[in-house]
Amino acid sequence: MKFKYSIIIPHYNSEVSLNILLSSIPNDDLLEVLVIDDRSSTAEYRQVIESSSLANIKEFSNKGVKGAGSCRNIGVEKATGQYLIFADSDDYFTTNAFENINAAVDEIDEQIDILFFQVTSSDSRNKLGFRHIKNSVLVTNYINKTGKYYKEKIRLTHNVPWGKVFRAEFVRNNNIKFDETIIANDGMFSLKAGKLSKDIACSNKEIYCVTQSENSLTTTKNVNHYRVRLEVYTRYYNYLSRKERKHIEASPFPLLYLSFDYGVVEVVRSIIYLKKNRVSIFKNFKFSFERLKRFTSRLSK
Structure with missing residues (x-):
């Protein structure tokens, strides 16, 4: 494999936030960035990609079932990195995220299937949000508390792909895929990965910020x-x-x-x-x- 990490980003009509996300990723030979567009209504996102300082960035288009799940599956298929990192186009990586990721990965056994990290969140006013709290508690409890309960709970209930590093071979060998649904496409992926993983680890270092939008698919009533x-x-x-x-x-x-x-x-x-x-x-x-x-x-x- 050419790269150590493949960062997979589904995108739809979010050029401004995509630019912020790409700006939070260092231009490093260890990284490749894959942006999979979900049939955006304009091609403005291409200008963001072309003007990015990232040397190892690739763009793909989702021509199949619409949704972030399909885009992520394309990313997994096209990725050449040893490890997979998922990010949403309206979120971003926090300061020193990739130094923290690389240090943690270098410390663990190569056969660790999933490495969990701390994340944070912010609302539309740039104030501390709440979307990270549940998963942050899972990571903290795994690190600080003993007993099978906390070790198993993070595997079964950490139901988002961000804030994690996956061993690519593990994901592919177990044919773990995202649901091709318009919403909630990451729950079964996360559960299957958690259940099928033989070894996991957690780091208390923060790597990612989730943004909260009042008009997102997760908050809109439908x-x-x-x-x-x-x-x-x-x-x-x-x-x-x-x-x-x-x-x-x-x-x-x-x-x-x-x-x-x-x-x-x-x-x-x-x-x-x-x-x-x-x-x-x-x-x-x-x-x-x-x-x-x-x-x-x-x-x-």
């Missing part, structure tokens, strides 16, 4: 997007063993109560769908006062 999430969660749930479901308290209940935004008919439809696919709503779910308060507030809307 019943079709909700249904895709429900379908993906059903596959996620059924991919887990009974023991693993209990271990991580797997339940669709937090997702199910989002269905109230779309009316009673959608709630009933969701319950029938879950029952048909043998997904238990309450079996592993633990109620808390805060969860109950959020649920009742949604019911009253």
